[in-house]
Amino acid sequence: MYPISAKARRSVLNEAERQRLLSFTEQDFIRLIQESGFARWLDQMESIGGCAHPIYLSGHTTVRDAASGEVLRHYDTRDEPGGRMAVRCRNRRESRCQPCARLHAGDTFHLVRSGLLGGKGTPKRVQTHPRLFVTLTAPSFGAVHRVSDHKGAYCRARRDGGTCEHGRPIGCGRQHADIDSVVGQPLCRDCYDYVGHALWHASAGGLWNRFCHTMRRHLATAAGITQTAFKKHLTLSFAKVAEYQKRGAIHFHAVVRLDGPEGPETPPLARVTAQLLEQAVRSAADSVEMYTPYSPATGERVIRLGRQLDVHRIRSDAFTESAVTDSAVAAYVAKYVSKSVGDAGGIDYRITDPESIRLAPVNGHLRGLMGVCWRLGGLPELASLNLRSWTHTLGYRGHALTKSRRYSTTYGALRAVRAEHRGGGTGVPEGAVTESAWRYVGSGHTLAEAEVAAGIALDLANSRQLHVEAEGERSQ
Helix, strand or coil: CCCCCHHHHHHHCCHHHHHHHCCHHHHHHHHHHHCCCHHHHHHHHHHCCCCCCCEEEEEEEEEEECCCCCEEEEEEHHHCHHHCEEECCCCCCCCCCHHHHHHHHHHHHHHHHHHHHCECCECHHHHHCCEEEEEECCCCCCCECCCCCCCCCCCECCCCCCECCCCCECCECCCCCCCCCCCCCECCCCCCCHHHHHHHHHHHHHHHHHHHHHHHHHHHHHHCCCHHHHHHHCEEEEEEEEEECCCCCEEEEEEEEEEECCECCCCCCCCCCHHHHHHHHHHHHHHCEEECCCECCCECCEEECCCCEEEEECECCCCCCCCCEHHHHHHHHHHHHCCCHHHHCCCCCCCCCHHHHHHCCCCHHHHHHHHHHHHHHCCHHHHHHCCCCCHHHCCCCCCCEEECCCCCCCHHHHHHHHHHHHCCCCCCCCCEEEEEEEEEEEECCCHHHHHHHHHHHHHHHHHHHHHHHHHHHHHC
């Protein structure tokens, strides 16, 4: 007979039986809370902002006076829970770690903004230099479904209808919202140039470099100076970010700035204006090209930029009526630095075999593009493109954000300043030496640790939001 009283039921379900009925996460919670170093572990998680995939290190750091050998400071992980210390993963992708992605986006904002307004080692005079916000796109590889930009607009309306050589419609009379799953999908996959798409991605980094070289040549011609003397009069500085479109193609957003021969510390030639810079950008984008390695399977492809080109002059934040201001551009670039191919429906982990492509949780268009990357990567003539290593990024092998050396500060410098600030200014004293020995001992969370870390990250995000709202009310 089933026990009636609570006491009787508890006696039936002994401790081992109750443990068995708990989920794996609940069991891990009990283990975690009962550990002697739980409170200190919480402190570590809060110090790294609830990082979703922390790196654990073991070792020590000793700061000594160089003259006397006296120990000024000493830290050892032997006193930490598990004998290890947690540090941030520093992954820039939101899909992997939102706390670290937010921190990286913040660093990107300051990196880009300092190149527009000055500060953090960049002189403020850069505000007076010619500056443009440029968007470069990939060419068309075939008609795809697109978002209806305004009410009443259709995807690809055609009065005469018509079909392609494969018998599929070459138009689409539907209206698509941004979240529609068909947006970015080809109208006909057999007509779509998947080989050209993959090869363009593999060559995009080299194409950007040639675009910059072409800009310098066109600027030199427009300014009336020889190409060899360009560096004696002008310096072209930039910061660019790559973004995936819905069709799975990369396009670049770039801040382009013109400096004098010594970089941001010196002004450019007075006759080289923002208008002249814009003309050089447009002419370079129209003429730049490169070629892929020849292969009997693909031939020798010409790689060019797409026809769609946006160029805007960047204005001061004081021009509130303009959408392209210093801070707005910095925020726009920072927004996309934490994105990846996963935000376009792809995956953010490496592909190691063809079967992984078949099982990947992506739509048919991206699966076809990944398959082409894998097959082309097996051709000896195209081995230099490393397409198999970058199949998961659809062949693109560049960094999310790149900049010229003289544009502004660096990520390393920003992190060093933040570490100094959080340490209360207790850096290495003058005349002291540091002895360190560290080794990697693990990474990631258990089930319960992941839940706690996510809660810490959410609490910190809510605290930041409350602070922003309070500051807004105070300023009114």
